[in-house]
Amino acid sequence: QVQLVESGGGVVQPGRSLRLSCAASGFTFSTYGMHWVRQAPGKGLEWVAVISYDGNNKYYGDSVKGRFTISRDSSKNTLYLQMNSLRGDDTAVYYCAKDTHEGAATVYFDNWGQGTLVTVSS
């Protein structure tokens, strides 16, 4: 079965960097687009970024554009999110999510990890 396991969260000071990882198993990782979605404490969902199955196409939400970078290593079945210049409003649970269809990324997420909490605070 599909399994997505995020790691790398923690407490970080404003302006610093953090890298999240998402280890994937149970499906052919190299053929699916992958997303990051976040949820601030007690708040709703916010889409963060997507990377195509081959890593050639990446798109970002307006609130993270220029600060976050999504990447993948298909040899390790792992998705990453490099987060720079972190701000207080980046505090959230970060989920990695698998696209529903092989090939071109869609906007539907059929499998999610358990999430990793990032807290930006001095």
Next chain:
Amino acid sequence: QSALTQPASVSGSPGQSITISCTGTSSDVGGYNYVSWYQQHPGKAPKLIIYHVSKRPSGVSNRFSASKSGNTASLTISGLQAEDEADYYCASYTSTLVIFGGGTKVTVL
């Protein structure tokens, strides 16, 4: 870009039907048939229950149905059960790729 508009809460008794609305604009909900719905229980990850406006993924109960008219999408839960108590989020394709609704808390009375 503002989130899609959902009612903050909806409630119903077991066995009843409830409907959750999701209102956007012609740039998102009204402009594309790429609307989805997610169910999230407390402390858990979201679960896809509807995609492409009205399609159900394999394994999702047929008590969940959805539709769209103009700039508003709707999710209906029929035969409400205790296990349906959760938060529900709509989402749509838009120029910035994906926008979510603010979420609706469903309470089973």
